[in-house]
Amino acid sequence: MGRKKITEITAELLSEFLESEGYELYSSEFLKEGKDWFLRVYIDRSKGEGYIGTDDCEKVSRYLSERLDEEDPIEQNYYLEVSSPGMDRPLLRHEHYTRYAGSEVEISLYKGKDGTKNIQGVLGELTGDTIKVTDYDNKEWVLELSEIAKAKLAATF
Numbered sequence: 678m679g680r681k682k683i684t685e686i687t688a689e690l691l692s693e694f695l696e697s698e699g700y701e702l703y704s705s706e707f708l709k710e711g712k713d714w715f716l717r718v719y720i721d722r723s724k725g726e727g728y729i730g731t732d733d734c735e736k737v738s739r740y741l742s743e744r745l746d747e748e749d750p751i752e753q754n755y756y757l758e759v760s761s762p763g764m765d766r767p768l769l770r771h772e773h774y775t776r777y778a779g780s781e782v783e784i785s786l787y788k789g790k791d792g793t794k795n796i797q798g799v800l801g802e803l804t805g806d807t808i809k810v811t812d813y814d815n816k817e818w819v820l821e822l823s824e825i826a827k828a829k830l831a832a833t834f
Contacts, residue, residue, distance in 0.1 A: 683707040683751060687718060690744040691737070699723050700737065703762045704769050707755070714755035716745075719762040724776075729761035768828040774803040781831035784810060786824050796820075797831060 684705045691702055703719040720729055720737055738759040745751065768774055768782070777800055784796045796818055801809030810818045 683716065686748070686750045687716065687741070687745075690748065691718070691741060694740050695720065695737070696723075698736070700729075700733065703766070707751075714751075714753050715758060716751070716755050717758045717760070719760060719766075721762060734759045734761070765829050765832040768800075768830070771803060771822075774800065774808055774822075774828075777830060778802055781833055782810060783829055783831050784820070784825055785827040786820070787826045788824070790818075790820075790824070794826075 684707055687705050687707075688702055695701055699722060700720045701723050703721040705716070705718045707714065707716050709715075718737070718741065720733065722729065738757060741759065742757055745757070765783075766773075768777060780800055782798065782800045786794045786796070788794070796810055796812055798810045798812035798818070801811060801817075806822045808820050808822065810820065812818065
């Protein structure tokens with residue numbers, strides 16, 4: 678079974694449970710590292726309100742583990758990991774860019790633009806597949822999502 682299919686199944690298995698417990702699925706991945714397979718599930722509070730703690734991760738992990746044992750959709754042995762996406766969470770979907778508008782971000786581009794591949798600044802609005810970022814020199818960058826290799830929130834203290 679392909680990686681995408683397993684993450685879709687994971688989302689389906691978790692959907693009602695996460696909603697009833699006040700969580701949401703931030704993202705998930707099923708990948709091989711060395712000789713081992715990992716199903717990583719990142720959860721957040723609904724609408725990003727509040728923090729995810731170890732008790733939250735343990736609760737979701739227990740539920741998902743039981744459901745995966747019942748359904749048995751994964752043929753190979755794997756490790757299940759449930760965690761928060763972290764302070765420097767990646768921005769992966771349109772709703773992440775919308776939710777974190779106004780936040781400080783770090784962006785890496787596939788190809789250089791105006792002499793740089795890395796942009797740090799404040800995330801502006803998302804329009805279609807285009808975002809605006811105002812860097813710390815007050816330069817406004819207009820970027821297509823397809824240009825972005827990696828985008829994440831900047832961990833600020």
